[in-house]
Amino acid sequence: MAQHSLQDLIIKALAAEDLQLPAFPSVAMQLQQAVRDRNTKVADLEKMIVGDQALASQVLRVANSAFYKGLQRINTVQKAIIRLGIRKVAMLAMAVSQRSLYLSRNAQISRYLEKLWQHAFAAAQSSQWLANHCGCRAQADDAFMAGLLHNIGQLVILRVIDELSAHQQLGSDRLPENLLDELLNSNMHNAMGYVLLKRWNLPDEYCVVTRDHHRESYDGDNMLLTIVRLADQACEKLGIGLRSDPNIALAATPEARTLGLGEIVLTELEILLEDSVAMAG
Numbered sequence: 001m002a003q004h005s006l007q008d009l010i011i012k013a014l015a016a017e018d019l020q021l022p023a024f025p026s027v028a029m030q031l032q033q034a035v036r037d038r039n040t041k042v043a044d045l046e047k048m049i050v051g052d053q054a055l056a057s058q059v060l061r062v063a064n065s066a067f068y069k070g071l072q073r074i075n076t077v078q079k080a081i082i083r084l085g086i087r088k089v090a091m092l093a094m095a096v097s098q099r100s101l102y103l104s105r106n107a108q109i110s111r112y113l114e115k116l117w118q119h120a121f122a123a124a125q126s127s128q129w130l131a132n133h134c135g136c137r138a139q140a141d142d143a144f145m146a147g148l149l150h151n152i153g154q155l156v157i158l159r160v161i162d163e164l165s166a167h168q169q170l171g172s173d174r175l176p177e178n179l180l181d182e183l184l185n186s187n188m189h190n191a192m193g194y195v196l197l198k199r200w201n202l203p204d205e206y207c208v209v210t211r212d213h214h215r216e217s218y219d220g221d222n223m224l225l226t227i228v229r230l231a232d233q234a235c236e237k238l239g240i241g242l243r244s245d246p247n248i249a250l251a252a253t254p255e256a257r258t259l260g261l262g263e264i265v266l267t268e269l270e271i272l273l274e275d276s277v278a279m280a281g
């Protein structure tokens, strides 16, 4: 099939009225409510996480990773909550609950999804870290979620391609990578992500970040957006995700200037990002 007709087919599928969007994992829904409810107790959160064996083991793996290094190995979810705090564990659980959305039987798509997942996880960690280092501590949880979800439109695009290829509608198992890269990096991922987050009824702040994170002119007063844009560029500098540009000078970006972050802090951020790739799993 010619590349342009392949592209047309994918765009048509994405624009279809009956497009099946991925579902927000049900445990993530419960966690989202728990994070927003200030009365959530350790036992409530623990019950939610241990109810899902795969989730519990992933939370423990991340809690024991280099980023949260402690003196003793954490072997129960309860200990993880005591060591890291209820909010941090809820956020980590929310992140790893999305992991299953990034799996495919198609080897080529699976490789792309792996990169998307590493990028989502690294952007979440670094956005949270940036919020804590630029005087926006109160927004650290939102920064984590907005970072985690900002590129979710790419997931929608890959899921649609996966579906078309599973039904042999694309003519070949392997798709031209230049076509995939073009589709995934186009503005379509911003629009698709915005639609998905609205469908999931997530807060408007996250939807705006997803929609505007590549816009040339953006609202510089929106701290959440500015933080995620900087985290995104830091990932790109280190090649975490689909884009790679080692020449990006983070300290010279308008985002770093707005947030008042200099070379030293941004070098620390790069070290944190290198750790987060191993942590994403």
Ligand SMILES: [Fe+2]
Pocket (backbone or CB within 6 Å): 150, 151, 189, 213, 214
């Ligand atoms: Fe993006």
